[in-house]
Amino acid sequence: MTPRLFAIALLPFILTACSTVQNLPLMPGGDREDAAEATSDNIALHGWRIVGDDILVVRVPSNGCTQKTDLTVNVRERSREFRVTIGRVREDYCRALVPNGVEIPFGFEELGARPGANVTVTNPILQD
Numbered sequence: 001m002t003p004r005l006f007a008i009a010l011l012p013f014i015l016t017a018c019s020t021v022q023n024l025p026l027m028p029g030g031d032r033e034d035a036a037e038a039t040s041d042n043i044a045l046h047g048w049r050i051v052g053d054d055i056l057v058v059r060v061p062s063n064g065c066t067q068k069t070d071l072t073v074n075v076r077e078r079s080r081e082f083r084v085t086i087g088r089v090r091e092d093y094c095r096a097l098v099p100n101g102v103e104i105p106f107g108f109e110e111l112g113a114r115p116g117a118n119v120t121v122t123n124p125i126l127q128d
Contacts, residue, residue, distance in 0.1 A: 041072065041087035044124045046101040054108040054115040058086055061126070064096025068104050075111050082113045085122045 046059035060066055072087040113119055
């Protein structure tokens with residue numbers, strides 16, 4: 001078997017590794033409610049941006065399995081400005097190489113803000 005065919009044959013096993021880790025019961029990062037405890041309410045981000053006038057996209061650190069449901073969002077409105085803080089409720093124990101993290105979108109409606117509102121993120125930004 002050539003090295004290329006061998007790599008292609010192993011690809012399905014490699015890709016399922018993260019989903020297997022996330023679904024193990026009683027393991028950190030598993031599906032059980034008691035395993036999802038808050039670890040941080042203000043995580044450092046790779047960055048954030050506004051798309052159009054109604055979508056906030058945050059780039060969060062990830063080991064390959066981070067999903068929107070793993071994050072918490074705290075929104076404070078002050079003087080027509082919405083200040084958003086992103087936290088994490090479930091750690092990502094996968095082992096994929098994702099050096100720049102993953103982008104997670106939040107609609108302004110989810111944040112309680114109207115389209116075009118002034119939205120800022122208060123999380124610290126990682127220095128690359």
